[in-house]
Amino acid sequence: MNEWIAIGALALVGLLIPLGMMAVSYLLRPSVPETSKRATYESGEIPTGGTRIRFNIQYYMVALLFLVFDIETVLLFPWAVIYRPALESGEVTLLEVLGPMLVFVAILLVGLAWAWRNGAVQWATSPRQVEPEADRP
Amino acid sequence: MSGASFVPVPLQQDDTVLLPERIADLTGLGGLGTAGELVAAFIAAFIVGNLMLAMTGVAGPWAKRKITAAFTDRIAVNRIGPFGLLIIVADAVRLLSKELIIPENVDRPAYDLAPIVVAGSAMLGFAVIPMGSGVHLADPEVGLAYVFAVSGIASIGLVMAGYSSSNKYSLIGGLRAVAQNIAYEIPLVVTGMSVVIFAGTLQLGEIVAVQAEPLISLGGFTIPQWYAFVNPFAFVLFMVANFAEIGRNPFDTPEAPTEIVAGYQTEYSSVYFVLIYLGEFLHIFLGGAIIATIFLGGPAGPGPAELGIVWFLVKIWAVFLLTQWLRSALPRVRIDQLIEIGWKGMLVLSFANLVLTALIVGMIAS
Numbered sequence: 001m002n003e004w005i006a007i008g009a010l011a012l013v014g015l016l017i018p019l020g021m022m023a024v025s026y027l028l029r030p031s032v033p034e035t036s037k038r039a040t041y042e043s044g045e046i047p048t049g050g051t052r053i054r055f056n057i058q059y060y061m062v063a064l065l066f067l068v069f070d071i072e073t074v075l076l077f078p079w080a081v082i083y084r085p086a087l088e089s090g091e092v093t094l095l096e097v098l099g100p101m102l103v104f105v106a107i108l109l110v111g112l113a114w115a116w117r118n119g120a121v122q123w124a125t126s127p128r129q130v131e132p133e134a135d136r137p
Numbered sequence: 138m139s140g141a142s143f144v145p146v147p148l149q150q151d152d153t154v155l156l157p158e159r160i161a162d163l164t165g166l167g168g169l170g171t172a173g174e175l176v177a178a179f180i181a182a183f184i185v186g187n188l189m190l191a192m193t194g195v196a197g198p199w200a201k202r203k204i205t206a207a208f209t210d211r212i213a214v215n216r217i218g219p220f221g222l223l224i225i226v227a228d229a230v231r232l233l234s235k236e237l238i239i240p241e242n243v244d245r246p247a248y249d250l251a252p253i254v255v256a257g258s259a260m261l262g263f264a265v266i267p268m269g270s271g272v273h274l275a276d277p278e279v280g281l282a283y284v285f286a287v288s289g290i291a292s293i294g295l296v297m298a299g300y301s302s303s304n305k306y307s308l309i310g311g312l313r314a315v316a317q318n319i320a321y322e323i324p325l326v327v328t329g330m331s332v333v334i335f336a337g338t339l340q341l342g343e344i345v346a347v348q349a350e351p352l353i354s355l356g357g358f359t360i361p362q363w364y365a366f367v368n369p370f371a372f373v374l375f376m377v378a379n380f381a382e383i384g385r386n387p388f389d390t391p392e393a394p395t396e397i398v399a400g401y402q403t404e405y406s407s408v409y410f411v412l413i414y415l416g417e418f419l420h421i422f423l424g425g426a427i428i429a430t431i432f433l434g435g436p437a438g439p440g441p442a443e444l445g446i447v448w449f450l451v452k453i454w455a456v457f458l459l460t461q462w463l464r465s466a467l468p469r470v471r472i473d474q475l476i477e478i479g480w481k482g483m484l485v486l487s488f489a490n491l492v493l494t495a496l497i498v499g500m501i502a503s
Contacts, residue, residue: 002174003155003275003276003277004275004277005157005174005175005178006155006156006157006178006181006182006264006274006275007261007264007265007274007275007277007283008178009157009175009178009179009181009182009183009274010182010185010186010260010261010263010264010274011257011260011261012179012182013179013182013183013185013186013260014186014256014257014258014259014260014261015253015257017186017187017190017256017257017260018252018253018256018257018412019253021233021408021411021412022408022412024233024408025233025234025235025237025407025408025411026408028230028233028234029233029234029235029236029237029407029408030234030236031236031237032236035241037238038238038239038240038241039240039241040240040241040242040302040303040304040404041240041304041306041398041403041404042304042305042306043398047305050242050303051242051302051303051304051305051307051308052303055308055309055312056312058316058476059312059315059316062316062319062320062476062480063315063316063319065480066319066320066322066323069323069484070319070322070323070326073323073326073327073330076327076330076491077282077330077333077339080330080331080333080334081333081337081338081339082337083334083337083495083498083499084334084335084337084498084502085337087498087499087502088502094499094500097499098495098496098499101495102492105488105491105492109485109488112480112484112485116480116481121476121477121480121481122473122477123472123473123476123477
């Protein structure tokens with residue numbers, strides 16, 4: 001039996017359970033339309049401004065860094081799987097199997113060190129905190 | 138560790154049959170060809186899905202309250218049923234019959250889809266987890282990579298919930314959830330990879346089988362080769378990364394009730410709230426299931442093999458208990474601290490762990 005059929009079946013169940021709960025809730029719940037309760041919650045105040053605003057660029061920086069490292073982990077998985085069987089077959093030396101991975105990781109760690117020095121993984125503080133007090137407008 | 142005498146375990150022992158096949162055999166559905174297979178697979182998936190749903194049902198309305206109450210010296214739910222257990226039924230009815238209030242500025246398709254994505258994706262990971270006693274839905278060769286992949290889908294649901302709610306607290310919560318998930322995903326996967334180096338496979342059934350081998354014997358008492366014992370450092374790293382990944386204390390910044398109300402779920406009510414809440418609990422249990430499978434020998438434990446699922450549930454409930462303990466005991470880290478711990482601490486430590494593991498395994502194996 002193909003195993004992915006079972007995984008697909010669980011995906012279907014994972015979809016049907018939320019939909020079923022929604023259906024049950026639809027039958028049970030009351031509906032009392034009233035406009036003021038539909039206001040966006042802002043701690044009881046009238047919301048000021050929209051939500052589609054510019055926000056901290058830091059989220060973008062860590063996401064970029066993540067892309068690089070995530071691809072790296074994907075590339076490392078096949079290596080990790082064959083590492084021990086390859087060594088035990090005795091056909092390759094330790095240096096031949098381990099060396100390329102070490103170089104690969106080292107290159108990425110150099111990248112991390114660069115990002116670290118440039119403050120990409122340092123959560124950005126507001127300009128007021130970074131600027132010297134004399135430069136503030 | 139007896140690395141030199143490592144013998145690859147056969148893919149599946151004869152007595153481990155996957156759940157869909159077992160159901161097909163028991164009900165005679167196997168004779169019906171592809172349609173029978175599909176029905177058997179669906180029944181098996183239904184069993185696994187509802188098992189997880191039942192555990193979440195016990196954990197969310199009841200166990201969480203009881204545990205927190207015990208830590209803070211209170212009694213908590215005790216009025217309905219024995220030990221207050223029937224609060225589960227009462228809460229299910231109460232939550233499902235709440236009015237659904239949809240705020241005026243929400244992005245409709247995304248706002249409605251987010252709860253389904255969060256709850257549904259959390260369920261997917263359990264497909265490949267060997268739970269013992271024959272409850273094992275599928276065992277593909279890429280098992281571990283698959284689990285990590287599907288557990289990442291929830292991030293999309295969280296950012297959908299946060300962004301479409303059109304609420305500032307939700308936006309911050311959703312973005313924090315993603316920043317946190319991606320910061321700790323790398324240490325999590327890289328630490329998991331150090332287990333793959335030991336096991337030489339991604340197939341979870343086989344990773345569990347390898348862990349059944351004895352590590353050392355002390356006076357007639359055999360300690361199995363669980364990777365938590367083989368590499369405790371990786372175990373601790375994985376636990377920490379896992380807590381951040383599932384957004385539990387001390388890494389619960391995406392929700393952070395004292396800072397941003399409830400994060401991405403601020404604008405959700407009624408059944409939508411239940412689904413997001415359910416997804417979070419499923420994620421705690423999925424994290425526990427991954428830890429149990431790759432570090433704690435999966436369903437292994439004393440007694441006959443039929444008790445497998447009991448031991449498996451004990452292990453994932455132990456992880457759940459730990460999350461609730463930390464919730465009561467540790468203060469929350471700030472978002473800037475969290476990102477720095479992830480990228481400057483955990484990432485470097487996880488790569489150190491990977492390289493050291495590779496070196497030590499290499500020395501022994503060659």
